[in-house]
Each structure stands twice: as structure tokens, then as C-alpha cells.
Amino acid sequence: MIKILKNFFDFCGERCRKKFYASIVLTFLQALFEALKIPAIWVMVKALIENNVTGKTCLTCLGIMLVSVICSGLIKTKATMLQTEGGYGTCAMKRMEIAEHLRYLPMGYYNANSLGRIMSVTTNTMQSLENVATRVVMIVCSGLLTTAVITVMVIAFDWRIGLLLCVGLVIFFAVNSSMMNSSAAMSKQKVEKDSALVSRVIEYIQGISEVRAYRLTGKQSRELNKAIDENEHANSAMELKLIPFMTVQSFILKAVGTLITLLSLLLYIGGHMELLTCIIMIISSFIIYAQLDAAGKYSALLRTVDVCVRQAQDILETPQMDIDGxxxxxxxxxxxxxxxxxxxxxxxxxxxxxxxxxxxxxxxxxxxxxxxxxxxxxxxxxxxxxxxxxxxxxxxxxxxxxxxxxxxxYSFVFQRVYLFHDTIANNIRFGQPDAPMEAVIEAAKKACCHEFISALPEGYDTVIGEGGASLSGGEKQRISIARAIMKDSPIIVLDEATANVDPENEAELMQAIEALTKEKTIIMIAHRLKxxxxxxxxxxxxxxxxxxxxxxxxxxxxxxxxxxxxxxxxxxxxxxx
Structure with a gap:
């Protein structure tokens, strides 16, 4: 458990890690204020036993309880905010870090690794870290620290009850360790099935036209349904396998609480414990394990957090091309x-x-x-x-x-053009984000696309669909050429740039290519004689x-x-x- 938490904190980066560490310190302070409930109870019970309940006693007890509740609540709020900022900040930073890392990976990496896996890491995996990791880390750390503080306090009251409490903790953590070992393989399978499901969904959506054209709907639906069923099975199997461990953990904590009550009574009856201490121990037995019980149940998810971290690290540790030239x-x-x-x-x-x-x-x-x-x-x-x-x-x-x-x-015009979900102007100035509108229009005119862009509802401010889905193939090619003209690189690479263009657009496209390639070094892959x-x-x-x-x-x-x-x-x- 501690190793997983350390791996997660190392993954967070310095700025977010400091927030988590600060939240842990605050959680420790919160545990101290939570533990003040026991001295407050001790003050009141002592006065009751001695039949010496006064206004001062009540105010003292009330004051301690108010300090405990108010300070604990304020500190918990701040700690939660820090952990939330740390969790969401980590995931935002890692998404950008992964995107930057992907820029410099050899293209062969994308042949060996499906789009679904990369998308799953940057979406599902990061979302799991955002939502699950923050809560799990908060609950587990709070449970461990609160239990540790209360245990020290109980030992200070009576070492025999403290010893029994420690034995209960050893048994609890032994079961918890078994649960986490059991969840290791299940967590990996769960995350893999999540990635496989994303891959299938993307494949189905991207190939929907072919699916319908070739009447493959049934086959493709079966593949998608199979991925959904496997994902459901992996998640259900993990939950079902962990429930018995959680039940045993909860039983151990309640059983040890009961034994603390019985031992306190036996020691009091035998004359080896004062009545005040006995009552305090009995009351403490009901609150000692409250937060640890929740921490134990959530700790199983730490394995999922660990798998998510490893998946992201796998991408970040993939060797880049040598970019330090x-x-x-x-x-x-x-x-x-x-x-x-x-x-x-x-x-x-x-x-x-x-x-x-x-x-x-x-x-x-x-x-x-x-x-x-x-x-x-x-x-x-x-x-x-x-x-x-x-x-x-x-x-x-x-x-x-x-x-x-x-x-x-280098400027590139590929056979398959990809345009981003943005305005046409921003797609053209992609290589020069700060280029003025006049330069964008000039490039569009050279690429023979100014006329059809001007006819669009919002002109150059028209937002096109992702991948340029709202434009024809020839229109996308000409915008791609305008983008290359805008970049104005001395070397132009044309990869089957006219292969899929309809005859109506071919003349304009060839004119655009001529404007692009004037006085340039040209490398072209082509099948057409002309x-x-x-x-x-x-x-x-x-x-x-x-x-x-x-x-x-x-x-x-x-x-x-x-x-x-x-x-x-x-x-x-x-x-x-």
C-alpha cells in the first residue's frame, strides 16, 4: 500500500506532489483534532463518576468538542481541496506531457500501438486518476493517520488494550495485503478491457460507412458487444473477488472492537483497570476503526491506480527519437x-x-x-x-x-488529409498560429480555395468537423495545400496528393500544387502520368x-x-x- 502511494506521488510531479504532501500533513493534524474527542469524553465521564459535574466541566467538555469538530472540519476542507487540485492538476499535466512525448516518437510506434490504447490512456486512465486516485489517496491516508493517532492515545491510556489493538491492526493489514495482491491481476485485466472497449468503439464509429455498405453490421456489432461484455465481466469479476476480502476486513475490525470491550470489562472486574479507563476504552472501541474500515475497502482501488500510473508511464518511457540535435x-x-x-x-x-x-x-x-x-x-x-x-x-x-x-x-500534403475541429482560418495557419488574416487569405487564394471558403456560412471563421468531415475530399486537399503554402518550407513532400480527387476538382488542385511547389525541392509519390x-x-x-x-x-x-x-x-x- 505504502509503495503504491509512493509510486503515485512520484508520478505526480513536483508541484502537485507538494500539494499531496501538504494535504497529508493537514490530514495528520485533522487526525489529532479527531482524537480530541477521547479527552473530551474522559473529562465528562470522570466528572460523572466523581459526581462532580459542574458548569465548568460542561464548558470544558464542550470547548474541547467544538475545537475538535470545527478544526477537524476546516482542516479536512483544506486538505480535500489540496488533494483535488493535486489530482486534477496531475492529470492535466500528464495529458500535456503525453501529448508532447507522442510528438517525438517514431511513426512505427503508432503502427504497433492502437489508437484505442493511446486514447484510453489519455481519457479513461487519466479520468480514473482524477476521480478515483484523489478520493482513494485521501480516504486511505486519512484512515491510516487517524487510526495511528488514536492507537497511540489508547496505548497511553492502557498498554494492554493498546497491544490488543495492534494485534488487530496486524491481522487487518495481512488480509488487506492479500486483497491487494489478489486485485493486482484483476486491475490489470480491467484496465486492458477498458482500452479494448475504447478501441472497438473507435473502430466501429470510424468504419461505420464500410460496415453499412458491406452489410457487416451484425459482425461488427458482435465484436463491439463482445468487447462490452468482456469489459462488464472484468469489472464485475473484480468486484466479486474483492467483496469477500472486504467482508473479512470489516469483520476483523468489529471483532477486535468487541474484544476490546470484553477485555476492558474483564480487567475492571478483576480490579486491574479503573472504571474511568474501562469506560473510555469501551467508547473508544466504537470509534477506533471507523475510518480504517473505509480506508480498507477503498484500498483495493489502489491497484487500479497503480495500473493506471504504469500505463501512462509506459507511454512516457517509450524511447523518443533523438531530438537533442x-x-x-x-x-x-x-x-x-x-x-x-x-x-x-x-x-x-x-x-x-x-x-x-x-x-x-x-x-x-x-x-x-x-x-x-x-x-x-x-x-x-x-x-x-x-x-x-x-x-x-x-x-x-x-x-x-x-x-x-x-x-x-518540410511541408507535407498527404493523400489522407486531417483537418482539426477548428475554424478554417486556424487550420490554414496551423504552422504559423500568429499569422495575420491577410496572409491566410493570400495562401487560400494560391491554393484555389478562397472562393468556396467565402461561400461558407461564416467564411474563414466556419468551424469544420473533426477530420474535416463537413468538406469534400478536394476541398480538404486544397486547404491542406493552403496550410503548406502558409508554412512556406523549401521542401515539399506530396504523398499521393491527387489520388482520390474527383475530376471536377482536379484542375484546381493541380493549379494549387503548382503554386505550392514553385521554386521548391519536390518529393512526390504519384501514380498519374501527368x-x-x-x-x-x-x-x-x-x-x-x-x-x-x-x-x-x-x-x-x-x-x-x-x-x-x-x-x-x-x-x-x-x-x-
Whole structure:
């Protein structure tokens, strides 16, 4: 229990940890004031036994009780506020810390770890820490400290009753330790099922159009229902397994309270205890374990807190790419790769590729699906780090730049555009948050999207749905290009940017791309003849290697993948119904 609390406090960070420590000190003071009830009772009972109840006695007793109740209440309020601030502050800070950490993880991490797991940690896990951890830590600490103070006070009254009390505590904590060990595996399973449920819900919602189109509703519903049932089972199983332990804990505390009463009576009858002490011990037996009983029941949740902390730590401890390079400006935008290799798990994806991309030239990368084109571009822009060889920008290894310094040189237009749930203006100025509205409009005009944006209800202040769901594919692509124009980086990476665009938007999109790529170094993954034939060099990538390179005319003169690729596209274009 103590180890789990320590791990949680270490996780909190210095500022929030201080709040928790301050709350524990206040909780200790609260326990002292709670324990003042026993001296107050002692004063009144003593006066009653001696038949000497006076106004002064009543006022003394009332004064002690008022000090106990008022000070205890005020301190508890402050301690609760500190613990609440510490809990919510910790989770807010850790969410931001995780988000910042995710920025610099290699892209391969997101292939190996589902979106549902990451979202579950930043939502469910953090929410559990916000709601559960704060209350559990407060109740457990309060119970432990109050019981410790009252135990010391009881020992001061009579060491024999104190000894029995300590024996009861040893038995209680032995059962509590067994309960927490039992809950360890259950807590891990519970949190895993929570993450699996989030993954299934996200998968179901994101794929709802495919589910309906291919009549997979029943199958997908069964998968979702299965995740819901497993989550329900994990939570129910944990509760059912812990209830017997909680019952035994509660029975031990009540049994020891009863034994304290019996022992006090026996000692008094045998003439080994004064009547005043006997009465105080009997009264104390009813209040000694009150808060410890609650602490014992809630302590089972400490394992869940521990699992939540470990899940968040797993993400935060995932090795980042080396981001401590220099904040340097490249001497040029020449890009080269020398004998680079990259493997995902056991599968070799890029195998010994070397290339040169001179500044302000256009390089098209083509090849069969799954040949390694996107992976190669990701390595050139350092979305991933190479396993072998090196990639250079301006004659300098890209790993020598800080990530932020390196990314200033690249703008990306992806096949699948993601727009944020924000205004169109803010989506365009994403790379330059402080850019004036005039610059935003100028970028939009160059990207051929000013006209349709102006026609929207709120113009540039129109809030678009998450992912750009309220816009067409061509509109999203043009906003993405406006964003890239706004960033004005010297290197432009186009990953199938025109693959899914309808013919009505294609002309405007090509005009937007032309405005974006003027006087830039261009790297493009493309399948359309019109987008590759004018490239300064074309690289044909297959099975992780460059199997052909040259201009369009040079490659068309060779018998190989490229000529077959172009001829196949020409036949497809000429085919009519």
C-alpha cells in the first residue's frame, strides 16, 4: 500500500506532489483534532463518576468538542481541496506531457500501438486518476493517520488494550495485503478491457460507412458487444473477488472492537483497570476503526491506480527519437541517402537504397503497392530513423538537427488529409498560429480555395468537423495545400496528393500544387502520368530497392516496371464503356 502511494506521488510531479504532501500533513493534524474527542469524553465521564459535574466541566467538555469538530472540519476542507487540485492538476499535466512525448516518437510506434490504447490512456486512465486516485489517496491516508493517532492515545491510556489493538491492526493489514495482491491481476485485466472497449468503439464509429455498405453490421456489432461484455465481466469479476476480502476486513475490525470491550470489562472486574479507563476504552472501541474500515475497502482501488500510473508511464518511457540535435539551418536543400536500410519488426522494408535529390528539383517515386515508397519518404523526412546508413540534408545528417529545426524545412500534403475541429482560418495557419488574416487569405487564394471558403456560412471563421468531415475530399486537399503554402518550407513532400480527387476538382488542385511547389525541392509519390512525366528524376521502388531511375523518356526506353506501369495507366484511361 505504502509503495503504491509512493509510486503515485512520484508520478505526480513536483508541484502537485507538494500539494499531496501538504494535504497529508493537514490530514495528520485533522487526525489529532479527531482524537480530541477521547479527552473530551474522559473529562465528562470522570466528572460523572466523581459526581462532580459542574458548569465548568460542561464548558470544558464542550470547548474541547467544538475545537475538535470545527478544526477537524476546516482542516479536512483544506486538505480535500489540496488533494483535488493535486489530482486534477496531475492529470492535466500528464495529458500535456503525453501529448508532447507522442510528438517525438517514431511513426512505427503508432503502427504497433492502437489508437484505442493511446486514447484510453489519455481519457479513461487519466479520468480514473482524477476521480478515483484523489478520493482513494485521501480516504486511505486519512484512515491510516487517524487510526495511528488514536492507537497511540489508547496505548497511553492502557498498554494492554493498546497491544490488543495492534494485534488487530496486524491481522487487518495481512488480509488487506492479500486483497491487494489478489486485485493486482484483476486491475490489470480491467484496465486492458477498458482500452479494448475504447478501441472497438473507435473502430466501429470510424468504419461505420464500410460496415453499412458491406452489410457487416451484425459482425461488427458482435465484436463491439463482445468487447462490452468482456469489459462488464472484468469489472464485475473484480468486484466479486474483492467483496469477500472486504467482508473479512470489516469483520476483523468489529471483532477486535468487541474484544476490546470484553477485555476492558474483564480487567475492571478483576480490579486491574479503573472504571474511568474501562469506560473510555469501551467508547473508544466504537470509534477506533471507523475510518480504517473505509480506508480498507477503498484500498483495493489502489491497484487500479497503480495500473493506471504504469500505463501512462509506459507511454512516457517509450524511447523518443533523438531530438537533442542542433537548432541549425541547412546550408542547402540537397537531400541524399547513402545505403539506408529499415526494417519493421522482422520484415525488411528498405534495403540498401542510395539517392541524391538536388535542391529545387522534382523527384517522383513510383512503384508497386507495398514496395516501400511511403517508408522511403518517411525516412528522408525523418518520420522514422534509418536502421542502417544515413540521410543528409544540406550535407548534414538529419539526426544532427533538432526535430523542430528539421521540420521547419518540410511541408507535407498527404493523400489522407486531417483537418482539426477548428475554424478554417486556424487550420490554414496551423504552422504559423500568429499569422495575420491577410496572409491566410493570400495562401487560400494560391491554393484555389478562397472562393468556396467565402461561400461558407461564416467564411474563414466556419468551424469544420473533426477530420474535416463537413468538406469534400478536394476541398480538404486544397486547404491542406493552403496550410503548406502558409508554412512556406523549401521542401515539399506530396504523398499521393491527387489520388482520390474527383475530376471536377482536379484542375484546381493541380493549379494549387503548382503554386505550392514553385521554386521548391519536390518529393512526390504519384501514380498519374501527368504528375510524374515532367519530374527531373523518377525513382522506381520495388521490394525496398530502387530498381530503376532516370527521366520519363529514359525509363520509357527501358524494358521494366516503369514502362509497364505507364502503359497500363494509358490503357486504363483509354478504356470506355
Amino acid at each position: 542542433e537548432n541549425a539551418v541547412p546550408a542547402s536543400c540537397d537531400i541524399s541517402a547513402e545505403n539506408i536500410g529499415f526494417a519493421y519488426e522482422e520484415r525488411k522494408i528498405i534495403d540498401g537504397i542510395s539517392l541524391n535529390i538536388p535542391e529545387k528539383t522534382t523527384t517522383a517515386i513510383v512503384g508497386p503497392s507495398g514496395g516501400g515508397k511511403t517508408t522511403l519518404v518517411n525516412l528522408l523526412s525523418r518520420f522514422w530513423d534509418v536502421d542502417e546508413g544515413c540521410v543528409t540534408l544540406g550535407g548534414r545528417d538529419v539526426r544532427e538537427y533538432s526535430i523542430d529545426a528539421l521540420m521547419r524545412n 504528375t510524374v512525366r515532367n519530374a527531373d528524376q523518377i525513382l522506381v521502388v520495388d521490394r525496398g530497392r530502387i530498381v530503376q531511375r532516370g527521366t520519363h523518356d529514359e525509363l520509357m526506353a527501358q524494358d521494366g516496371i516503369y514502362r509497364g506501369f505507364i502503359q497500363g495507366r494509358q490503357k486504363a484511361v483509354s478504356w470506355k464503356l
